Amino acid sequence: MxxxxxxxxxxxxxxxxxxxxxxxxxxxxxxxxxxxxxxxxxxxxxxxxxxxxxxxxxxxxxxxxxxxxxxxxxxxxxxxxxxxxxxxxxxxxxxxxxxxxxxxxxxxxxxxxxxxxxxxxxxxxxxxxxxxxxxxxxxxxxxxxxxxxxxxxxxxxxxxxxxxxxxxxxxxxxxxxxxxxxxxxxxxxxxxxxxxxxxxxxxxxxxxxxxxxxxxxxxxxxxxxxxxxxxxxxxxESASVELSLHVSAGEGSADIGGWLDTRGGPARVRVDVRGVLSGTVSFHTDRGTVHRASLPGNGSGVLEWRTSAEESAFVRIEVRHPNGHMAALTNPIILS
CATH class of the missing domain: 3.20.20.140 (Metal-dependent hydrolases)
Incomplete structure (x- = not known):
């Protein structure tokens, strides 16, 4: 053709x-x-x-x-x-x-x-x-x-x-x-x-x-x-950064872009980040920035935070370098 x-x-x-x-x-x-x-x-x-x-x-x-x-x-x-x-x-x-x-x-x-x-x-x-x-x-x-x-x-x-x-x-x-x-x-x-x-x-x-x-x-x-x-x-920001975001409640779970029914109990948010030396991970919901945690000097860490649909309509993640510049950010997981 x-x-x-x-x-x-x-x-x-x-x-x-x-x-x-x-x-x-x-x-x-x-x-x-x-x-x-x-x-x-x-x-x-x-x-x-x-x-x-x-x-x-x-x-x-x-x-x-x-x-x-x-x-x-x-x-x-x-x-x-x-x-x-x-x-x-x-x-x-x-x-x-x-x-x-x-x-x-x-x-x-x-x-x-x-x-x-x-x-x-x-x-x-x-x-x-x-x-x-x-x-x-x-x-x-x-x-x-x-x-x-x-x-x-x-x-x-x-x-x-x-x-x-x-x-x-x-x-x-x-x-x-x-x-x-x-x-x-x-x-x-x-x-x-x-x-x-x-x-x-x-x-x-x-x-x-x-x-x-x-x-x-x-x-x-x-x-x-x-x-x-x-x-x-x-x-x-580059292929050297790795990230996963997972939310579970009761017997259900969801990943980035997913939807989770949290009637099974409190929602446990788990973030796994690699490749951001001494970075900061922030958790964002409809209430704004609700939690922050630091990564170790080697840039790899697993962080957890708990919430519920009553407290949070969604959760998304930002990862920043010590100078405040972005290293990674996610789309939300929606809670209901």
Missing amino acids: VTDNGMTESQFPPRRVAGQGRGWYRGDCHVHSVLSNGGELTPEQLAAGARTAGLDFIATTEHNTADAHGAWGSLVGDDLLVIIGQEATSRTGHWLALGIDPGQVVDWRYGVTDHVIGKHLDRVHEAAGLCVAAHPHAPYPSGVFMYPFEGFDVVEVWNGLWISDEPWQANNEAALAEWGRGLAADIRSGRWRPAMGNSDTHLEGQIGRPHTVVLAEELSTDAVLAGIRAGRSWIA
Whole structure:
């Protein structure tokens, strides 16, 4: 098959990596190459960088073009999934369209006062794609996200496009606070939007810092996007950070993105963190930050805290370095 832009089907990356079953997969869903304005790396360099960074998947998200969709077919191998996407850089905010059709271009020529964002989100959803509000508080013209989150599936609360050599910036702190403040109301309404983190790679050394770790039924576009959409994910600054969050009550239990009926008794929250030297783990609920504990100097520790559905509508975790910069954060486990 030949698409409207002249690319053949064989040039596109496959939607599934064979032989990879259910598990936690690491991926970066905001990546630019030389085929985007501002990108300095070739697709070959990005694929090599993804493997070096310990990633299982990436998304090609060039600015307002599908030109890179056909550049990845020969680069994936049997160990790397490439999700086809785009970054739409509208006048009043940027957003990611992930899992769109090969060759599909999402329009970007509008602003919030045009009241047309809904129809563009619909077209991505019609292609079984995922819509991500990108870097909501980016400190440059058009980067600040002025649209309501309604209609979007996910919020990119951690974007690694560096102002300095540090991928955690004040704009990420603002995005996380905004998402966190609305989480309780969104959960009560039955429609909460998970958080994700991506590098927004333009230059060498950025890919995978940060990235999203997703529980997926297999290493495929559909399964990875389903995991992200459901909030079965957490964000890591690099592959050197490991984390698990588990809540149990009575005979029931739940992991990140799950729901737990706590009528069986008090809920025991258990966090296992590795790779954050002398870090601080904080527990967050609809009441704000409710508990903090320190990790040992070697960066590995198991921490526990108890709560109930009467006290907490959900629980999520943040892990920070001694300087306050983020190392990892999770989506919530919902208690009822």
